Amino acid sequence: MAEKDYYETLGVARDADDAAIKRAFRQMSKKYHPDINHEPGAEQKFKEINEAYQVLSDPQKRAAYDQYGSADGPQGFGGGQGFGGQGFGGQGFSSQGFGGFDDIFSQFFGGGGGGQAPNAPRQGADLQYRMDLTFTEAIFGKKTKISYDRDAVCHTCGGSGAKPGTSPVTCSKCHGSGYIQVQRNTPLGAMMSREVCDVCHGTGKEIKDKCVDCHGTGHQKERHTIDVTVPAGVEDGQQMRLREAGEAGQNGGPYGDLFIVFRVAESAKYKRDGSTIYLSLSISFAQAALGDAIKVDTVHGPVELKIPAGTQTDSKFRLRGKGAPRLQGAGTGDQIVTVTVKTPKSLNQKQKDALMAFAAASGEDVTPHEGSLFDKVRDAFKK
Incomplete structure (x- = not known):
């Protein structure tokens, strides 16, 4: 199971x-x-x-x-270790000797029990591309072009591998089946197995006159350029899938896919969590105490924010609709502004007098700290 x-x-x-x-x-x-x-x-x-x-x-x-x-x-036999792994009686049991369980099964039953025909169409491999975005580009999206190397269908022969004007012919060894019967001598006697044809490599076709550009492979390396629309609101680490922009398929199969992985640079001003953007802002003691209307930056441009009287440090304000767009058109997030009340490091005499008057009006007995002894000695020498 x-x-x-x-x-x-x-x-x-x-x-x-x-x-x-x-x-x-x-x-x-x-x-x-x-x-x-x-x-x-x-x-x-x-x-x-x-x-x-x-x-x-x-x-x-x-x-x-x-x-x-x-x-x-x-992967194992009777719950024990696999034949191709760490031992059958403590030793590996791989390509030496019988060649592993698949080969033994093939020898007994003339095939691997089914599976994909080697000449069946197969989808090409997927590719990955890293795209670097600025903080703003990730929020608003953008249209751009990208170029990358990939394995493509040969433009000269159209993927047939044959020289233009010629066509592949039915393989003379496997007669178009892609398989051949091989007899091997084993300890149990002569056994027949079915293997991929070594002439056509399972395609069922032989190419007598190979394409000069792809040398019969049907593929060639190319520098592929495509237009990409980066959706608004992508985040760091997210990826976008572009179907059939990867490697060419085999035997006429479709191209693989291209996965674009986004790497978003940080902002010196803003922080982001999903669709929410955060901004820290300093205000003065007077603005916090008396209230004010101030201009605040957002990714959408400056807006007015009303600071109510009595605002405390670390207070948060929500600016609705000023965050990042949500993917798939589900609206726009908000911006959270966190304010910090600044304490001035130095005051002139008028400011000191005003604060002393404020303290007196508040019933507070404040003894100002006038600096260190070194500061007083230094000021005395200046007189």
């Missing part, structure tokens, strides 16, 4: 075809993608969905999973 039920993860039957598996993956990935769903556990659920799809969408991995409960094939 498999430790993970990939069919249950995607919500499909065990006999579901490729179209049903792909459709289920798309529906569930949209629901749980971290860029869309910020609920606890959504990111882990998305990873499980992606893992299940990577196995069930690959016929070879799916066949191994259906048979052994693992996409990697047999």
Whole structure:
């Protein structure tokens, strides 16, 4: 039994075809993608969905999973260690001698028990691209172009691998099946096994006149440039998926996907947590005591903030709609302004007199501290 039920993860039957598996993956990935769903556990659920799809969408991995409960094939025997791992009687049991469980199975039954045909279309590999954004670019988004290297379908031969004007022909060794029968002598006698054809490498086709640009592979390296729209409100570490912008597929299969991972620079002025932006601001004692209307910076431009009389240090004020946009058009967050009341480090005589009068009016008996002995001696020499 498999430790993970990939069919249950995607919500499909065990006999579901490729179209049903792909459709289920798309529906569930949209629901749980971290860029869309910020609920606890959504990111882990998305990873499980992606893992299940990577196995069930690959016929070879799916066949191994259906048979052994693992996409990697047999992992053990009777609860013990795997044949290809740390020992059969304390020693490795791999490519030396019999060659592992898959080969033994193939020798007895003439094949690996199913799996993807080597000439079947296969999707290309996914790629990852890191995009650096400023604090402001992440909040408001932007349109840009990016360039990266990828494996693409050969533009000269269209992916056939054959010289223009010619076409691949049916393989003379496997007659188009992609497989050949091979006889091996084993301790149990001569055994027949089915292997991928060593002439056409499983494609079932031979290329007599190879393309001069791709040398028969059907692929060539290219510098690919695409337009990218960065959505407003992205955060550091989030990623965006661009379908079929990755590596070219095999045997006419689709391109893989490109994952753009965002790295957002910090701001010297603001702090951000999701859609909420934080700003620290200093105000004077008079502003805190008497109240005031002041200009406050936001990422959307300056706004007026009313400071009520009697405001204490560390008081917080909310500016609604002045934060970062939420992804998928779910509105805009707020900005939280935290004020700190400044205490002046030096006062002129009028300021001292005013504060003494304030203290007297408040019924306080204040004895001003006039500085250190060193300060008094220094001032005496100045006279």
